[in-house]
Amino acid sequence: MNSGLSTTAPFPKLCAIVRSHFVRLLRPGGAMWLGDLANPHSNDAWGNEAMWRACLEPLVEADMLSYTFLPELGTLGATETLSEEVFSLLAVRLPRKSDAGGEVGDGSASTDAMIQRTRTAHADTDYYADIYTCPAAAEVGFEAPAGAEEAISDVDAAAASVNAAYSGPLQSFRPGPSFWPCAQARLSARAHSAANDAPRQVAPQLWTVPSFASEHEVAQLSKLADVWLAKAAQESGEEVASLRSTKPGLWVEDVIVPTGTDAILDHIEDRIQDVIGIPRAHSDPWQILRYDPGYRARWEHTDCHHPGFDPSNDRFVAVLLWLSPCEEDRGCAPERHSDHAETVEDGATIFPQYGLRIRMPAGGLVMYASMGPGPAVGCNPDAMHYAGPLAASAQGPKVLLQKWYYQYPVEPSLPSTPLAICDPSPEGQCKRFLLAPGSGSPAVQAALASLEGNAAVIDSLEGLEELIGSELARLSRALSLEVVPGSLGRSAHWRSIYMAANFRVVAWQIGSLGAAARREALAQLRRALQRCAVCEDVLSLMLRVLVDGDGPAAAQEAEIEAQRQAQRDIRQRMAWRACLELGACDEPALATAGAAAARAEALEALAL
Numbered sequence: 001m002n003s004g005l006s007t008t009a010p011f012p013k014l015c016a017i018v019r020s021h022f023v024r025l026l027r028p029g030g031a032m033w034l035g036d037l038a039n040p041h042s043n044d045a046w047g048n049e050a051m052w053r054a055c056l057e058p059l060v061e062a063d064m065l066s067y068t069f070l071p072e073l074g075t076l077g078a079t080e081t082l083s084e085e086v087f088s089l090l091a092v093r094l095p096r097k098s099d100a101g102g103e104v105g106d107g108s109a110s111t112d113a114m115i116q117r118t119r120t121a122h123a124d125t126d127y128y129a130d131i132y133t134c135p136a137a138a139e140v141g142f143e144a145p146a147g148a149e150e151a152i153s154d155v156d157a158a159a160a161s162v163n164a165a166y167s168g169p170l171q172s173f174r175p176g177p178s179f180w181p182c183a184q185a186r187l188s189a190r191a192h193s194a195a196n197d198a199p200r201q202v203a204p205q206l207w208t209v210p211s212f213a214s215e216h217e218v219a220q221l222s223k224l225a226d227v228w229l230a231k232a233a234q235e236s237g238e239e240v241a242s243l244r245s246t247k248p249g250l251w252v253e254d255v256i257v258p259t260g261t262d263a264i265l266d267h268i269e270d271r272i273q274d275v276i277g278i279p280r281a282h283s284d285p286w287q288i289l290r291y292d293p294g295y296r297a298r299w300e301h302t303d304c305h306h307p308g309f310d311p312s313n314d315r316f317v318a319v320l321l322w323l324s325p326c327e328e329d330r331g332c333a334p335e336r337h338s339d340h341a342e343t344v345e346d347g348a349t350i351f352p353q354y355g356l357r358i359r360m361p362a363g364g365l366v367m368y369a370s371m372g373p374g375p376a377v378g379c380n381p382d383a384m385h386y387a388g389p390l391a392a393s394a395q396g397p398k399v400l401l402q403k404w405y406y407q408y409p410v411e412p413s414l415p416s417t418p419l420a421i422c423d424p425s426p427e428g429q430c431k432r433f434l435l436a437p438g439s440g441s442p443a444v445q446a447a448l449a450s451l452e453g454n455a456a457v458i459d460s461l462e463g464l465e466e467l468i469g470s471e472l473a474r475l476s477r478a479l480s481l482e483v484v485p486g487s488l489g490r491s492a493h494w495r496s497i498y499m500a501a502n503f504r505v506v507a508w509q510i511g512s513l514g515a516a517a518r519r520e521a522l523a524q525l526r527r528a529l530q531r532c533a534v535c536e537d538v539l540s541l542m543l544r545v546l547v548d549g550d551g552p553a554a555a556q557e558a559e560i561e562a563q564r565q566a567q568r569d570i571r572q573r574m575a576w577r578a579c580l581e582l583g584a585c586d587e588p589a590l591a592t593a594g595a596a597a598a599r600a601e602a603l604e605a606l607a608l
Contacts, residue, residue, distance in 0.1 A: 011047045012216040013486065015055035016267035023065060026093035035072065035088040052089055054214070067091035128534055129171035131277045136185040137178040140374040148172030175279075175534040177316055177407040180205075180369055183277040187367075202334045203354040204382070205369035210332075212271075212365035213321060217264050222323050222362075224262060225288045225399055228255050232434030235418055243420055243430075250297040250422070250430045252387070253290040256414055258441035259492035260483035266490060268321070269403070276367070278317060281409040281494065281532035285441070287402045288323075291347055294392040299429035300352070301386065303404060304370040304379035313408045314379070317369050320349065321401040322360040327394065332361040345391035347398035353382040371407075387429075409532045411495035414442055440482035441493070447475040448496045451503070465512050472503045494531035498538045501525045505545055508554065515557035521545060 022032055037046045047055070049069055059065035070088045133144070152170045187199040187207050196211045213221070232255055244251055257265055265286050273280050303315040326332040327346055337350055337357035348357040349366070358366055372380045390398055415433050422430035435442065451471040458464050479496060483489050491497065501524035507513035508521070525542045532538065545551065 010216075010220050011051055012214070012220040013263050014047065015051075015216070016263040017488065019055060019059060019267065023059060023091070023093065028093055028095040030093045032091045032093075033088060034091075037087050037089060038085045049087065051216070056091070063094055065091055066094055124533065125170060128175075128279075129173045131182060131273075131279055132175055132178050132534070133171060133173040134178075134182040134185055136181040140181055142174075142176075142178040142181070142375055144172045145174040175409060177371070177375065179277060179279055179282070180317055181373060183317075183367075186275075186277050200334075202358070203351065203356055203368075205373065205380075206351065206354065206356070206383075207367045208334060208358065208360060209365040209367075210361060211363050213268060213363040215363065217268070218323055218362045220264055221262075221401070222399065224264075225255065225290070225323060228257070228288065228436045229253055229290060229434070231437045232418070233432075235434070243422075244432070247422065247430050249294045250428070251292070252295070252297075252429060252431045253288075253292075253434065254431050255288040255290075255434045255436055256417065257286040257288060257436040258412060258414065258439045259285065260441070260487045260490055261436050261439045262484070263486060263488050265401075266488040268401075272319060272403075278319065278367070278405055279409075279534075280492070281535065282316075282405045282407070283492075284404045284406075284410070284412050285414060285492070288436075289398075289400050289402055291387060291390050291398040293390055293394040293397060295347070295387070295390040295398070296427070297387075297423075297429040298389075298427045299386050299423055300384050302370050302379055302381065302383050304383075313406050313410060314371065315404045316371050316407045317367060317405040319401075319403045319405070320360075320366040322362055322364045322366075322399075323401065324396060324399040325362045326359060332359050332364065334358045345389045345394070347390035347394070348388045349385055350388045351383070351385045353384055357388060409494070409535050411448075412441070412492045414445060417442075438484045440478060440484075443478040444475070444482050444491070444493045444496050447471070447478040448493070448499060451475050451499060455503075461510065464506070464510070468503055468507045468512055472500060472507070475500050490530065491527070492531055494528040494535060494538065497524050497528040497531075498535070498541065501528065502541055505541065514561070515554040516561055518545065518551070518554045519558040519562075 018032075018034070026032060037052070038048050039046060052069075056065060056067055060067070068090050070090055071084065072086045072088055073084050133142070149172070152172060155170060184201075184205070184207070188201070191199050191201065197209055199207050199209045201207050233253075259266055259269065259280075269280050269283070269286075272278050303318050306315065309315070334356055336355055337348075337352070338355065344357070346359055348359040350357045351368075360366060368383060368385075370380060370383045371377060387398075414435065417433050417435040419433040420430065421433075422428060451467070451474070454467055454471050458467060475496060479491065479493070479500060482491055482493070501521040504513065504517045504521040504524070508515065508517040522542065522545060525538055525545070528535070528538045529542070
């Protein structure tokens with residue numbers, strides 16, 4: 001798998017890609033080999049044994065992976081450098097616990113596959129049930145959805161029809177704000193641990209984790225923050241620069257980093273869901289906040305009931321991850337705060353109603369709820385907070401990551417950038433919004449808005465076909481270009497993907513597109529479910545497509561066409577290779593031999 005990674009990438013990014021991407025691709029029993037590690041010429045970019053052990057140990061503790069290190073010179077008899085320090089990593093994906101047990105059917109391949117899918121679906125259901133339902137959620141008033149028992153009975157009957165057995169009973173849950181009491185229950189269960197990353201509750205619904213991100217992750221993210229800020233600031237224009245000069249000490253830099261921009265941030269987003277239970281489908285993009293020395297604004301606010309908020313889906317939980325180190329003289333533990341005491345200018349986040357000031361070490365995490373517990377409680381004024389002043393003599397800026405989570409799954413949204421706004425009060429905060437370079441998320445957001453806006457006024461079949469030919473193509477193109485190389489290759493725009501799939505299904509149904517459109521729509525729905533596995537719109541559309549009476553014939557037609565296309569691709573590559581070997585690739589030959597991609601593959605094959 002060395003060819004799937006860049007040798008110039010820093011180790012934290014390699015760890016994130018291996019741990020959160022390649023390992024997830026492995027089926028139970030699958031193996032992964034990564035060689036030429038600790039190469040003396042790589043400057044530790046590929047990591048040493050201790051670094052890889054720290055990277056993979058969480059997967060071992062979760063019974064997901066087993067691994068070993070192999071000295072390449074002793075095992076293989078050779079290395080690229082003939083160095084005894086060089087080693088290989090060999091890892092094996094362990095079977096899921098849910099894979100064991102259960103009755104076996106009649107032994108046919110189709111029945112065994114159905115049983116395996118049933119067990120996998122059950123494991124996924126249990127995973128999300130643990131996020132959204134728990135005794136702590138029931139205690140504050142969250143209830144099972146109406147009709148849940150009947151639905152579970154129907155699923156049990158369907159599973160019994162293929163002789164499949166579960167490892168335990170199915171659970172019902174409603175995706176929503178119940179994730180937070182369940183996440184707090186997880187945090188509380190780990191609070192008594194002696195580990196460095198043991199969480200601590202410092203106020204109602206306010207938690208800290210001293211060491212959530214590793215030293216390597218913090219170092220790499222800090223470098224990226226500097227680079228992104230410098231590049232984005234170049235695009236902000238003279239107007240913002242002149243406005244900034246009129247209000248010194250009041251400015252915050254806010255660099256928005258959508259999912260699919262960087263592997264480390266994508267991986268931390270995954271860890272927050274897997275370890276704490278705060279679901280990524282509820283979140284907006286990451287924001288890198290930078291407060292320069294001399295910052296003195298005071299902007300007391302709650303995250304909920306923000307300007308333009310949706311009362312049916314408000315901001316619910318905020319996560320802050322510190323990147324900048326603490327000042328040595330004060331330390332980083334949360335401490336009592338009083339407005340009447342002498343001001344301490346260390347950039348702490350201050351919660352006046354709780355009487356707390358919080359300053360975390362680099363890699364430390366803070367989580368707090370902006371709304372009260374329970375399904376019927378609104379915005380909580382006790383969660384009011386503000387960023388405290390930072391002395392002009394501070395050793396460096398305060399830099400942290402921020403992510404907002406909503407009550408229900410949300411399509412991520414971004415403000416128009418670059419953008420500068422200021423609070424009207426004399427000491428009000430000014431903020432400059434910038435976008436991390438390379439992200440295609442704004443193009444997806446704009447294409448979705450255009451598709452939905454034009455779809456609302458369609459009144460004829462001709463208009464629908466025109467929409468499919470223009471707006472659907474625009475959205476599909478934006479989605480294909482959205483994610484940045486070096487990320488985990490995932491999009492957060494589950495609703496955009498769902499809408500593209502929805503219109504592809506419609507195009508297949510009215511005959512504008514062929515059976516391949518149905519296959520593509522199903523693939524897109526699976527992508528949407530990777531982001532939001534509990535979104536009812538996506539699940540409902542996938543079910544409707546799968547039970548459509550014309551589906552089997554369309555699936556067979558799409559498969560035949562895919563095989564024919566594969567044969568055409570092979571012929572194109574062979575034609576390119578032949579003309580290259582003969583030196584006869586003139587312009588007419590180029591026009592008939594195939595696409596540029598086939599030519600590139602032929603050239604690569606000849607080089608080998």
